[in-house]
Amino acid sequence: MNYFYRTFRSGFVLALLVFCASNLLAQNQGGTPPPPLPTREVSGIVKDSTDLGVIGATVTLTSDKDTLKTSTNNDGIFIFKNVKSATYTILVTSIGYSNSKPMRFKQNDTTPRIVMDPILLKDESNTLNTVVINGTPSITYKTDTVEYKASDYVVRKNATVDELLKKMEGMEVGTDGSLIHQGQAVTKARLNGKDFVGGDLANAIKNLPAEIVDKIQMVDDYGDQAARTGVKDGDPQKILNITTRTDKSVGNMANINAAAGSNDRYDAGIFATRINGNQTIGVNGNFKNTVNGVNGSDGGGGASGGTTRSGNGSLSIRDRLGKKIEYNLNYGINGNDVNSISDIESLSFAIDSAGNRVPINRAITRNGDNNNRTHNFRLEVEANLDSLNFLRVIPTFKFNSTTNVNESFTLQRSAIGNQNQNTNNNSKNKTPEFGGSIFYQHTFLGNRRRNFSFQADLNSNDYEAEQNQLQRIEYLNDPADAVIRDSLVNRIVARNNLRSNYRGSVTYVEPLSVNTQLEFNGQLNYNGYDNSATTRNVTASGFSSVI
Template sequence: MKKVIIGTVLLLTTTLSVFSQTKNITVAGRVIEDDTKEPAVQATVQLLSLPDSAFAAGIATTQQGYFTLPKVQAGKYVLKVSYIGFQPTMLPLQLSAQTPNKNVGTLSLKTDAVMLAEAVVTAEAPQVQVVEDTLVYNSTAYRTPEGAMLEELVKKLPGAEIDDDGNVKINGKDLKKIMVDGKEFFGGDVKTGLKNLPVEMIDKLKTYDKQSDLARITGIDDGEEETVLDLTVKKGMNRGWFGNADAAVGTEDRYAARLNVNHFVDKTQVTLIGSTNNVNNQGFSGGGGGPRWRRNNGLNAPKELGISFATEKKKIELGGSAQYNYNDADIANVNSSERFLQNGNSYSNSNSLNRNKNSTFRADFRLEWKPDSMTNIIFRPNFSYGKTDNASSSLTGTFNADPFSLVANPNDYLDFDAISTGDPLKDIRVNATNSGTLSDSKSVSTDATLQINRKLNDKGRNITFRGRFGYGDNDNNQYTESMTRYYQIPTNPDSTLIRNQYITTPTNDYNYSAQITYSEPIARATFLQFSYQFQYKYSESDKTTYDLYKINPEWGLGEPLPVGYQNHAVDSLGKYAEYRYYNHDASVSLRFIREKYQLSAGMSFQPQSSKLSYKKGDYMIDTTRSVFNFAPNIDFRYRFSKVSQLRFNYRGRTGQPSMENLLPIVDNSNPLNIRVGNPGLKPSFTHSMRLFYNTYNAELQRGIMTHASFSATQNSISNSTEYNEETGGRTTTPKNINGNWSAFGMFGFNTALKNKKYTINSFSNINYQNNVAYLYNQENKADDKNTTTGLTLSERLNGSYRNDWFEFGLNGSISYTSERNKLRPDNNQEPYTFSYGANTQLMAPWNMTFTTNIANQSRRGYTDASMNRNELIWNAQLSQTFLKGAATVSFEVYDILKQQSNISRSLTADGRSVSEYNGINSYCMVHFIYRLNIFGGKSAREGNRGGFGGPGGPGGRPGGFGGGRRF
């Protein structure tokens, strides 16, 4: 009996010992910055076992500062938390199997006093820092004019680019969303954020790749990652009321007004915006901020009113916005284009006038609810309504030789009245069209996404449901009158085609999808993930064209529709289409998470089916198309250190031709652009690869960023174009083609010099485009494959000096392009642009600030001589701040020398074009800016006194992130 008892005790002891060694204990908590109480994003959390301090588990905190470490066994540990610019925190832990879920609560990190002291001596903040895969820009390192909006600051960031349409790239990646303190600002809309967020409220700007809701919760890569710009509000401004009111009048009948009011309390944000201007929708944000190379494509007068909110409680996060926009655009365009043909080229010129009035209302909402620690629910509904009223007129002409060889300005000879009084282009003229159009439309759309995630255990097993629904309804009405004359038809050299039409096109569509994902832990920090999604889309359109010329040849635009027009529908110009799309998407992936690296690799299988019911005149068809696609994906991240990482990803995507392109029908709605379908089209497949590396040296304030990408498409859909020499029209047929690919490389470098008052940043690009297209050979009546290549090399270099009252900068850039055309080498050219300039800001002791910049941009190497020109652009601003920093009056002058043009250029494998738009570039404005700050902290009030945007700038107290901390 004694032996049995002893054996039982030994067995029980052994069992308990084995059980105690099982890894079934989790450690969770949250990390915040002690002074700001903001979450410490991507802070490093490590669990070290005692007594040898061996690494047991580790993870980085989320965007809200939370962390949950992988499971470990019972024992004695030290929890170590590290974060750049803060003192490391060490917390002893005794983990016991009796407490499987250990929550350490909220850990506050104190500022590193040594780094602070060093920064106060140098009085300069680093421009860029790296935290894991997040780039952090310090707003106080970039001075902007008084009253500047976020757009002015983004222009100064190393590696940032803003194109003519306001789209932003940062380090070669498209910016998709703008957030404030981790919360979406007006649904993340980039243009709204650029034009309505004042620089003076911004402390830090963080850019990173934000995962989708599904990937963030489940870890399953769905390819919907977005590059975002996350703004941190300055210390003290995140509690109370603050904002800006800005009103301005100027020469050339220019005006601008803006209101931004914010109410921040703890985790709650409310923002009200309103604006109106006629400075071409550029989000007028203070003069002297930099030469404006963005072209003014027309005269725009936008108006905007909106409200955005976000709040966060222990278990629920809410956010949303409502926004109304109206824009009145007056656009005049002068265009000349050249279409490459196998034998000779075709030339076209056009003049157009457009008056477009658009109004939209949109609303979005976001709810994230965590009813318990194992469940997460996200709901996102959206709604939008739009209305447009457009009027346009155009004069076009096509020629079989270069009209510029005969007259200085062929666009003066496009109106029929000008042609009839004397035509120097008669011998080369193919056709001419004079037309006018009125159109109006109304559209309603709504969609919603519901995602429910349930953790099945603490080891990573979870299941997720995501459902989506969308609906859209659009009614479009178009009234046109046009006259086209043909000059090269032998039997009738001066034939005329007149079309007066009323076209109505109601369309509606809806779609829904349901997706189930499942993640199964199969080993330590290793997961097998499954996903299945079913998607259905439906759309219906019914285009009806009525011939008004037959009823009343004298009918003109703006007049009521003739009586009985309903009986004159033209079957050959109308069409009805009903489209149904079914898609199944099954994917499997394997995910590894290790201390130094993460790897996710998988494959997606997609059987698809499409059904189209189509009617055009007497032609009716019901057709079905079924295809099977598969797409691989891989995402690899290697972490050399906290400030250095390498990332590589590959994704394959399939693309389906539209069902209408697959039908062997002729669409002659536009007699000069006839389209014919091709039932033999194949799906396209695009390979995309991207490599990204960054590193940062905090002591030297030196950062390096590299980005390389490659994209190639198999079975691209191109157009075979048959040119009609008699009419000047073209008949296009979609066809598959191989050979389209592109490669991109970027190297960014920024550093502070020894005393930190001098900074240098460089941004180098290389881009290669291989574009293929078909050129129709008139002699053998067949397509020839043409290849156009473009190699672009560019460099931007900036250097600046800065002290407490003065800043001076030099900048230069050069971009060289080598364009080659395989079949038409006479079209080869090597254009290049270069620019150089200087900018300065001077702050006088009596709160007066002078800002100016001047830059020369030159274009060379274009075969079109009008493109080879210099533009010397000079902007300036003089501002006076008073009422203890609460008010500012500024006088601003743009394009003082009146040299900026509004010319844009495009090149493709089958042609090139040059367009010039109307616009007002040179004018003066007087601004009055008032800053609102009620119930805010003392630091917020002090932040409004700084002459260059708050704490850390001259006139404010020394300090950087949050006023008083320098990294």
């Protein structure tokens, strides 16, 4: 009985303790939960089908309190800070991948940092529609020619050719009308394969309108003989060839400019040309007068001045005589007249025999007149004698003359001696130059690639110059400035340089196959020089002997 009572009492106590603990736990679980956080951080990673992070994907987070957007970093990770709501929608987009569907998440609003599961993007592939490209490329590379299509470059209305060239790849255009193509200077301009106004590059690109141009061609030219025979000899010249549009091959154009200023300054120019198929007539002229001068300071020093008059003109005619003969006539003249004046005052010091510093005062006056004239004549005649024979004859003449007159007077005053020095240097020279070229080619009837050609070139240049040197130095006493003695030198220097060049070549070409041929070429060259120079003193009785 006592045993049963003790057992019952122990069980009752244990049951009572369990009931109390359960009641206490229930009371705790039914207490007030912690409040939600005001903001939180949400992060995740975007991956592709290869389990690599997607770089630069756009991730958008939206909720009733948030509208946030960010991009994934180099590892594909994105982070949103200060997210106000724990219930939000995520959308991911990236180029080359299909957009993810909007994903809604409801997170624990008491968690400060939420790390999401990886988001997977699927690759997207699109098949483009067929693309048809019409037209030809802007630049065409041929064996010896680089060709630009003018219509592929946009220039302003009434633009000239130089403005068109500035927009083309590999071109460098100078303000003086010079042109460099791919690092090589261009030497000549042609219009439709023929020299334009004597081949003057600056006149061509600065005056011809861009609207008439169909194509710009930069040609490596090996000469007329190479162009017809295919046999290239020597180094080529870079030449600009302008081909005109069919609807712009006939027309007249003119440019006139003039400017004037004080002290007789002026600058004027005229350019006119007529293009009519194979006929081209061009006239060009430029005239300028400038005044240059530098004033000396109030305390002495020097001053210089003078004028420069320059001018040039040219006439070019290209036309046909009948159906077989074509000629190209060019004449040009240019000249410069330069007058210079200068006055210089200087002070220097010398040491006399007693070791004292002695001042030396000098006053120098100089006057100079330098005049230059150049004439150029060239006639090119081409004759297609028949379908198998071609002849070209080119006579040329050039004449250059120069006259220089220079005077100077120096007045020197010092304690160690006074001097008057008068110097005159007068010179004149002339250079007539004759030249000519003959080219003949015969092609064989059975095979036009089989041909025989002959070319002869000659040039003669005769330079004649004469210089008169006169120098007088007077030594004066002090203070009367009477002439104690003088020194006179009067000389005439004469030079003559004769240069003659002759060249002849014969070429035969035998084709062996479509891409090969056998060439035979023989050349004869002669260069002759005859130079002389004499110096004579001029005395009261006449010329002395050669010294």
